[in-house]
Amino acid sequence: MSQMFKKLSPKGDAAGEDLSSHPQDVPLAIHDLTVAYHRKPVLWDVDLDIPEGKLVGIVGPNGAGKSTLIKACLDLIPRASGEIGVYGKPYKEQRHLVAYVPQRESVDWDFPVSALDVVAMGAYRRLGWFRRVTREEAKKAHDCLTQVGIGHLADRQISQLSGGQQQRVFLARALMQDAELYLMDEPFAAVDAATEEAIVSLLRSLSEQGKTCLVVHHDLATVTTYFDWLVLLNMRVVAAGPSETTFTRENLQKTYGGKLSLLEKAAEALRHTID
Amino acid sequence: MNWTSFDTWIVVVGALCAVACALPGCFLVLRKMSMMGDAISHAVLPGLAIAFLITGTRASVPMFFGAAIAGVLTALFTQWIARFGNVDRGAAMGIVFTTLFAVGLILIRQAADHVDLDPGCVLYGAIELTPLDTVGQTGIPRAALVNGGALLGNLLIILVLFKEFRLGAFDASLADTLGFSSQFLHYLLMTMVAMTTVAAFESVGSIIVIAMLIVPPATALLLTRKLPTMLLIASLTAVLSAILGHLGAIQIPRWFGMEATTTSGMIALAAGVLFTLAWLFSPSEGLVTKARRHRSEDLSLPESTA
Numbered sequence: 306m307s308q309m310f311k312k313l314s315p316k317g318d319a320a321g322e323d324l325s326s327h328p329q330d331v332p333l334a335i336h337d338l339t340v341a342y343h344r345k346p347v348l349w350d351v352d353l354d355i356p357e358g359k360l361v362g363i364v365g366p367n368g369a370g371k372s373t374l375i376k377a378c379l380d381l382i383p384r385a386s387g388e389i390g391v392y393g394k395p396y397k398e399q400r401h402l403v404a405y406v407p408q409r410e411s412v413d414w415d416f417p418v419s420a421l422d423v424v425a426m427g428a429y430r431r432l433g434w435f436r437r438v439t440r441e442e443a444k445k446a447h448d449c450l451t452q453v454g455i456g457h458l459a460d461r462q463i464s465q466l467s468g469g470q471q472q473r474v475f476l477a478r479a480l481m482q483d484a485e486l487y488l489m490d491e492p493f494a495a496v497d498a499a500t501e502e503a504i505v506s507l508l509r510s511l512s513e514q515g516k517t518c519l520v521v522h523h524d525l526a527t528v529t530t531y532f533d534w535l536v537l538l539n540m541r542v543v544a545a546g547p548s549e550t551t552f553t554r555e556n557l558q559k560t561y562g563g564k565l566s567l568l569e570k571a572a573e574a575l576r577h578t579i580d
Numbered sequence: 581m582n583w584t585s586f587d588t589w590i591v592v593v594g595a596l597c598a599v600a601c602a603l604p605g606c607f608l609v610l611r612k613m614s615m616m617g618d619a620i621s622h623a624v625l626p627g628l629a630i631a632f633l634i635t636g637t638r639a640s641v642p643m644f645f646g647a648a649i650a651g652v653l654t655a656l657f658t659q660w661i662a663r664f665g666n667v668d669r670g671a672a673m674g675i676v677f678t679t680l681f682a683v684g685l686i687l688i689r690q691a692a693d694h695v696d697l698d699p700g701c702v703l704y705g706a707i708e709l710t711p712l713d714t715v716g717q718t719g720i721p722r723a724a725l726v727n728g729g730a731l732l733g734n735l736l737i738i739l740v741l742f743k744e745f746r747l748g749a750f751d752a753s754l755a756d757t758l759g760f761s762s763q764f765l766h767y768l769l770m771t772m773v774a775m776t777t778v779a780a781f782e783s784v785g786s787i788i789v790i791a792m793l794i795v796p797p798a799t800a801l802l803l804t805r806k807l808p809t810m811l812l813i814a815s816l817t818a819v820l821s822a823i824l825g826h827l828g829a830i831q832i833p834r835w836f837g838m839e840a841t842t843t844s845g846m847i848a849l850a851a852g853v854l855f856t857l858a859w860l861f862s863p864s865e866g867l868v869t870k871a872r873r874h875r876s877e878d879l880s881l882p883e884s885t886a
Contacts, residue, residue, distance in 0.1 A: 343666070379757050405757045412751050416610060417807045426747055430758045435740055462805035478754075 329393035332357050332402075332486040332517040333378065338387030340370070340377050347373050349541045351387070355486075355534075358515045360508050362522045362532030362548075366561050369539045371521040372408065375488045379405055391486060401430055404484035406475050408491050414464050420474045421459040424449050427481025449477040454503050469500030476507060487511065487518045494523070505531060528552065589711040591826045593723045594788070594847050597780045598818035600731035601792035603738055604772045606807075606814050609797040610749045611769075615670065616655065617793035619677035620770065621777040621786040623654040625684025628781075633691055640726070644778050651774020654680060655767060705785020707843045723783030730779035734772055738811070745769070746807055784844055791848035792818055799855045802862040817854050824850040 327334035333355040340348040348370040355361055363371045376382045378389050380396060391399035404427070424446040425438045432438065438446075450456045453473040458466060463474065472492055479487055492504055508518055508531070522528055528535065528548070535551045537543040537560040544556040601617075608617050624647035631646025654676055661672035710723035738745060748755045748765035755762040773793065780789045800813035825847030830840045860868045 376753075379753075381753050381756060400757065400759050403757065405754065407751070407753055411753065413610075413612070416750050417801065417805045417810050418746065418750060419806075422746075423750070426751070426754060426758075429743065429747060429760065432743075434744065434760070437743060464805070482758075 324388045324390040324395075327354055327390060330357070331355060331390075332392060333519065334390035334393075335374075335378065336388040336390070338374075338377060338389070339385045340373055340382065340387075341385045346385070346540065348377065351538075351542055353536065353542060353545055355517060355519055357517055358512055359517060359534040360512050360532045361517070361519045361534040361536060362528050363519065363536045363538055364522055364525065364528055364560070365538035365543075369560075371538055372490050374538065375405070375490055375519070375521060378488060379403065401482075402485040404479035404482040404487045406479045406487065406489040406492055409468065409472055409475065409494065411490075414466075414471060416463065419460050419462055420450060420455070420466065420470075420477075421446055423463060423474050424459075424477045424481050427478040430482065446477070446481055449480040450474070452480060453477045453507060454499075467497070469496040472496050472500055473503060476504060480507075485516055487516060487520075489518065489520045491521050491523065493527075525557075586711045587826060587830070589721050589724065590707055590843060591822050593710045593721060593727060593783060594707055594822035594826060594843065595819045596724060596727040596731050597784050597788060598792040598796070598822050598847065598851075599815045600727055600734055600776050601780065601789055602796040602814040602818040603731075603734045603811060604769055604776060605793035606797040606800065606811050607745055607749050607769055608773065608793060609801060610807075614794045614798075615673055616658075616770070617773055617777075618790050619658070619673045620651045620654050620773050621789045621793075623677045623680035623684075624648075624650045624774060624777055624781070626650055626680050626687055627653075627684075628778075629684050629687035629691070633687065644775070647778035647781070648771065648774045650680065651777060652767060652771055654774075655770035705781070705783060705788065705844050707784045707788075707847075710783045726779050727783065730776045734776060737768070737772060741765075741768075742808075787844050787848050791851050792821070795848075795851040795855050796821065799851070799858045802855075802858040802865045805864075817851065821847050821851040821854060824853075 324334055324336050327336060331354045333353075335351055335353040335355075338348055338351040339346060351374065363374065365371055373382065377384050377387075378396065380389075389396045391402055396403070421443065425443060427449070428438060428442040428446065432442070447456060447459055450459050450473075453476050455466075455470050455473050455477075458470060463471060466474065476489075476492065479489070493501055496504070508520070511518055512533075520532065522532070529552050533548055534546065535548050536545045537551065537556050539560045539562070543560045544551050544553075605617060608614055627646035627648070627650025628643055629646075630650075631642040634646075635642040654673075657676040657680075658669065658672045661667060661675060662669045665672065667675075707723075710721045713722045714720060715722050715725060744755075744760050744765060747758070747760060748762050752762035752766075755765065777786065777789050780786075796814040796817035797810065799817045800810040803813050804810050826843050828850060829843040829846035832846075833839060833841050858866070860866050863869060
């Protein structure tokens with residue numbers, strides 16, 4: 306299968322043989338990534354270098370493969386071809402540097418755990434097999450919850466939290482991992498204004514500490530305010546680079562194709578940024 | 581009522597088996613794979629039959645491994661068919677366990693017809709007879725030791741890997757990104773279910789196993805929102821089912837002038853009754869509780885804005 310895609314790959318084999326053609330120090334290097342579901346490609350020949358310390362937004366229409374891109378980077382779904390490098394080494398050797406914030410709907414919020422329990426899961430890698438959560442780690446988990454503004458809800462069972470609070474629990478869990486690279490799948494989806502603000506300030510503080518965040522985002526109106534680097538995705542990478550130069554009418558038209566209503570929104574968003 | 585040490589042993593065997601099932605059952609329920617217990621407990625039949633055909637004895641050890649392997653294969657085949665056959669997991673499970681169960685029945689009928697490996701016995705068990713089969717001079721029924729062993733094994737694994745099991749059940753993707761293989765945890769749980777099923781098989785039959793894997797954990801989930809408490813309540817419900825089940829089997833038919841009925845069936849039924857009670861009266865989730873709370877709120881306070 307991977308051979309087949311190699312042959313079909315539009316760039317062919319000339320596009321660089323492996324990860325060594327990418328800069329070694331970038332937090333995330335994606336080389337010639339192709340992903341297919343039931344032989345239908347979802348991502349095609351994605352080749353990207355994500356720069357360090359940036360807030361990077363991934364934007365594209367529904368079904369563009371945004372979540373798939375993140376999951377493929379994390380080895381959660383099989384790749385038809387391609388390689389992933391994290392700070393110059395394969396992802397498998399660098400798991401401890403990467404934190405993942407999945408979509409909120411990906412788990413069962415009726416599960417019998419407290420907010421603190423979920424955040425403490427971020428420490429499991431440090432703890433390893435068999436060892437229980439230590440007192441220091443529990444305290445740290447509490448601090449992470451406080452950092453996202455819901456320290457007082459630590460003992461709540463997670464079904465008793467609002468959608469925004471649940472999202473913050475996920476972010477606190479990622480903080481707990483002490484990672485260098487944060488991959489987030491639609492953290493802004495269906496959250497209240499207070500949570501949106503909390504997430505933005507959290508992203509900024511991560512970026513100030515030199516951490517890199519790659520965030521799937523769907524709201525074109527806020528994209529340039531929140532992110533300093535963008536990836537426009539629709540099965541392929543349409544454009545990638547600093548927000549100012551990447552978020553153009555032409556690129557958006559290429560990304561969203563004939564979807565008029567979305568184009569309208571994009572145009573409006575553009576007007577906002579120009580004003 | 582005429583309670584003898586026989587009855588005590590029957591309850592002990594039933595309780596040990598019920599708790600051994602309820603512990604891994606909690607994780608099955610939380611992973612939304614409740615029917616996997618049902619599937620595995622049916623699909624171990626060909627494992628039993630093949631182990632018997634190969635060794636020619638009904639010795640426990642080969643039977644045990646034959647069934648455990650069949651149980652794990654059920655989980656594996658289900659996964660494969662769901663992934664490569666592009667069918668949903670429930671359907672894949674249905675295909676695998678009915679096929680394996682049928683193979684098991686055919687093998688038993690064809691090759692082992694003249695021996696004492698009775699499909700009916702496998703299904704309903706013979707818990708009433710377990711006190712007769714004791715180990716040496718101890719007077720302890722073999723079934724109590726076997727089921728006690730299964731319980732101890734499950735308890736140890738869950739205590740040691742509690743953190744990992746919870747992580748795998750709550751968020752398998754996170755488990756993988758943290759380096760805890762969700763596949764490994766999945767198959768470990770499936771192996772535990774298969775082993776427990778086999779341990780319970782001969783003595784108490786698969787009715788109890790299927791009921792105890794699911795009903796006590798589902799009951800516990802109505803009563804608590806903490807996983808350690810859930811494991812505890814599920815275990816208590818399991819023990820209570822065994823006690824009430826056996827009492828009911830002796831006593832209830834007498835009220836109607838009949839002979840005592842099957843204890844296995846009654847234990848499963850008792851669990852169902854306990855579940856219904858929890859469903860109606862659980863402090864947080866119960867139907868009756870909720871209705872009452874609603875009415876008192878209507879009378880006293882204006883609804884607070886949540």
